[in-house]
Amino acid sequence: xxxxxxxxxxxxxxxxxxxxxxxxxxxxxxxxxxxxxxxxxxxxxxxxxxxxxxxxxxxxxxxxxxxxxxxxxxxxxxxxxxxxxxxxxxxxxxxxxxxxxxxxxxxxxxxxxxxxxxxxxxxxxxxxxxxxxxxxxxxxxxxxxxxxxxxxxxxxxxxxxxxxxxxxxxxxxxxxxxxxxxxxxxxxxxxxxxxxxxxxxxxxxxxxxxxxxxxxxxxxxxxxxxxxxxxxxxxxxxxxxxxxxxxxxxxxxxxxxxxxxxxxxxxxxxxxxxxxxxxxxxxxxxxxxxxxxxxxxxxxxxxxxxxxxxxxxxxxxxxxxxxxxxxxxxxxxxxxxxxxxxxxxxxxxxxxxxxxxxxxx
Amino acid sequence: xxxxxxxxxxxxxxxxxxxxxxxxxxxxxxxxxxxxxxxxxxxxxxxxxxxxxxxxxxxxxxxxxxxxxxxxxxxxxxxxxxxxxxxxxxxxxxxxxxxxxxxxxxxxxxxxxxxxxxxxxxxxxxxxxxxxxxxxxxxxxxxxxxxxxxxxxxxxxxxxxxxxxxxxxxxxxxxxxxxxxxxxxxxxxxxxxxxxxxxxxxxxxxxxxxxxxxxxxxxxxxxxxxxxxxxxxxxxxxxxxxxxxxxxxxxxxxxxxxxxxxxxxxxxxxxxxxxxxxxxxxxxxxxxxxxxxxxxxxxxxxxxxxxxxxxxxxxxxxxxxxxxxxxxxxxxxxxxxxxxxxxxxxxxxxxxxxxxxxxxx
Numbered sequence: 001x002x003x004x005x006x007x008x009x010x011x012x013x014x015x016x017x018x019x020x021x022x023x024x025x026x027x028x029x030x031x032x033x034x035x036x037x038x039x040x041x042x043x044x045x046x047x048x049x050x051x052x053x054x055x056x057x058x059x060x061x062x063x064x065x066x067x068x069x070x071x072x073x074x075x076x077x078x079x080x081x082x083x084x085x086x087x088x089x090x091x092x093x094x095x096x097x098x099x100x101x102x103x104x105x106x107x108x109x110x111x112x113x114x115x116x117x118x119x120x121x122x123x124x125x126x127x128x129x130x131x132x133x134x135x136x137x138x139x140x141x142x143x144x145x146x147x148x149x150x151x152x153x154x155x156x157x158x159x160x161x162x163x164x165x166x167x168x169x170x171x172x173x174x175x176x177x178x179x180x181x182x183x184x185x186x187x188x189x190x191x192x193x194x195x196x197x198x199x200x201x202x203x204x205x206x207x208x209x210x211x212x213x214x215x216x217x218x219x220x221x222x223x224x225x226x227x228x229x230x231x232x233x234x235x236x237x238x239x240x241x242x243x244x245x246x247x248x249x250x251x252x253x254x255x256x257x258x259x260x261x262x263x264x265x266x267x268x269x270x271x272x273x274x275x276x277x278x279x280x281x282x283x284x285x286x287x288x289x290x291x292x293x294x295x296x297x298x299x300x301x302x303x304x305x306x307x308x309x310x311x312x313x314x315x316x317x318x319x320x321x322x323x324x325x326x327x328x329x330x331x332x333x334x335x336x337x338x339x340x341x342x343x344x345x346x347x348x349x350x351x352x353x354x355x356x357x358x359x360x361x
Numbered sequence: 362x363x364x365x366x367x368x369x370x371x372x373x374x375x376x377x378x379x380x381x382x383x384x385x386x387x388x389x390x391x392x393x394x395x396x397x398x399x400x401x402x403x404x405x406x407x408x409x410x411x412x413x414x415x416x417x418x419x420x421x422x423x424x425x426x427x428x429x430x431x432x433x434x435x436x437x438x439x440x441x442x443x444x445x446x447x448x449x450x451x452x453x454x455x456x457x458x459x460x461x462x463x464x465x466x467x468x469x470x471x472x473x474x475x476x477x478x479x480x481x482x483x484x485x486x487x488x489x490x491x492x493x494x495x496x497x498x499x500x501x502x503x504x505x506x507x508x509x510x511x512x513x514x515x516x517x518x519x520x521x522x523x524x525x526x527x528x529x530x531x532x533x534x535x536x537x538x539x540x541x542x543x544x545x546x547x548x549x550x551x552x553x554x555x556x557x558x559x560x561x562x563x564x565x566x567x568x569x570x571x572x573x574x575x576x577x578x579x580x581x582x583x584x585x586x587x588x589x590x591x592x593x594x595x596x597x598x599x600x601x602x603x604x605x606x607x608x609x610x611x612x613x614x615x616x617x618x619x620x621x622x623x624x625x626x627x628x629x630x631x632x633x634x635x636x637x638x639x640x641x642x643x644x645x646x647x648x649x650x651x652x653x654x655x656x657x658x659x660x661x662x663x664x665x666x667x668x669x670x671x672x673x674x675x676x677x678x679x680x681x682x683x684x685x686x687x688x689x690x691x692x693x694x695x696x697x698x699x700x701x702x703x704x705x706x707x708x709x710x711x712x713x714x715x716x717x718x719x720x721x722x
Binding site: 157158159160161162164165166167169170171172173293296297304306308310311312313314315316318319320321322323324325326327328329331332333334337339341344346348350 | 518519520521522523525526527528530531532533534654657658665667669671672673674675676677679680681682683684685686687688689690692693694695698700702705707709711
């Protein structure tokens with residue numbers, strides 16, 4: 001029952017998508033005698049919190065009711081915060097039980113909301129559909145915990161680990177179902193990035209198709225602005241990272257937002273810091289080999305998805321280049337894995353960290 | 362019910378293992394009123410067929426009984442055959458129903474047994490546990506259909522398709538459960554083969570452990586007899602392929618059976634023809650890269666098993682070398698696939714052909 005209502009709260013939370021950043025998406029649902037009596041979500045940055053919206057819009061007494069919210073309610077006023085603490089309103093409303101998806105990773109409030117509610121005698125449950133809760137706010141969580149956007153690497157390969165034939169041809173390694181699944185994943189991200197070579201070889205649009213929306217914003221890293229202005233990506237107003245040395249280059253033929261960085265070889269940290277400033281809190285990276293290798297080597301990633309197609313290519317391009325790993329025991333491992341088999345393809349999902357934020361008991 | 366009794370017949374058939382080659386393993390079970398009333402198997406090369414053994418050892422009348430046998434009963438006398446046709450005995454016995462695992466791939470008899478039984482008014486069912494039936498006689502089936510031993514290629518790799526680090530280290534890519542599974546597979550084969558480099562690098566024993574028996578016979582391809590006599594494999598009386606040019610080389614320090622071939626670079630066909638003559642009807646090939654590539658390039662394989670471990674190595678050794686494949690659409694595909702996920706490892710099994718031998722309706 002708790003999972004059912006939490007799923008509803010998560011769906012409601014999505015209403016704020018694209019309007020609350022850098023705040024998290026939050027949905028709240030109030031249930032009394034197994035009936036939903038109110039709901040609300042955080043609608044826009046600076047607006048009221050989800051819990052307050054749900055309480056405000058309720059016309060029946062809340063005593064004995066249960067509040068479901070995907071994120072831990074806030075407990076205190078702090079610098080920059082625009083709303084009075086939700087915990088106070090919850091306590092005074094008479095709500096007797098609070099079910100929470102994930103605790104707030106913001107160190108200013110993390111765990112304090114739960115403690116405050118418990119002190120007031122409210123029954124608090126944490127971690128219901130936590131994985132789903134963490135996922136819809138992966139960008140916010142990453143910013144709070146690591147100070148950088150959430151990074152998801154993805155590639156499709158043959159059984160023998162090849163992402164393209166020696167000729168450079170990569171269409172198609174995986175099945176249409178896997179490619180559709182990729183578009184679903186794309187729709188969850190603020191930004192999408194591929195390397196220069198991939199732009200040159202494949203000329204991708206990088207939007208979402210197969211009915212998934214919205215499309216993530218494309219990102220181009222092109223220090224010397226050498227990519228052809230005719231590429232599809234330039235029709236989609238990308239973020240373009242280029243060198244300050246190219247100040248004199250004519251930019252009228254490439255539609256996009258230019259970010260100038262010093263030097264001619266950019267560090268991923270520079271890129272991610274700029275993306276954070278642009279409100280791009282989550283990033284989907286689809287290759288190619290050089291870029292994927294750089295993210296893994298720099299240990300800047302949170303999740304890796306690999307589609308493994310049931311075919312063998314022999315010689316060709318490997319997905320990942322040199323990582324300076326000398327023995328299998330030092331290979332890169334995952335803290336959490338989920339796997340699936342779709343049309344004889346393995347769909348591998350590996351996470352750098354445990355998918356748990358629960359408070360210790 | 363038919364599957365249950367066929368499973369019994371298959372288990373009984375295994376009694377002849379190692380004593381009937383080049384004949385197939387056959388078990389027969391006679392069931393009347395849902396009770397097993399007799400059973401028999403082909404016990405040794407030149408001995409009575411399974412069906413005859415089962416009929417002979419039965420003391421109750423067989424009218425109305427069902428005979429289960431994993432292989433189609435033979436229907437005619439032909440050159441070299443040592444026994445009278447089983448179909449005649451089945452028909453005269455009064456058995457009214459025959460359930461068959463697989464039809465006989467031997468072109469001299471294939472389908473004729475089924476036709477003969479049907480003509481006599483017997484109810485015949487073909488294809489019960491056919492996959493299992495094909496598997497226990499994979500060597501016999503391969504000899505009949507392709508004139509060569511059955512070939513099963515196997516390797517373990519990382520997610521990104523590496524069978525060893527750049528240093529050559531490969532211990533361990535996959536989990537202990539996967540390695541135990543490999544020993545189970547080994548126990549199904551007459552012979553086991555790895556390349557010279559693998560003997561040098563890993564010094565494998567190539568027996569079966571983890572409680573599986575019997576061990577396959579190891580095979581060494583060493584044209585110039587340069588492998589160290591101290592390698593573990595030479596304690597196991599291997600088959601050793603070497604060049605006729607090495608006739609003068611002292612062989613006392615290497616225990617084994619020597620097969621001399623012309624030239625110094627051997628074709629796989631030469632090797633397989635010799636193995637067939639030695640009664641090695643099925644072959645398990647565990648690498649390395651060069652040997653696996655040769656089998657795939659020469660299109661000499663029937664099944665490929667890949668253990669994909671949930672880790673990433675970056676640079677390292679790919680399992681398969683150049684196959685001259687220029688585009689993913691020309692990659693090697695499989696006619697039949699079964700896959701499993703064990704401890705976050707993908708266990709991939711791809712078959713070159715459909716696992717079906719059923720007669721067309």
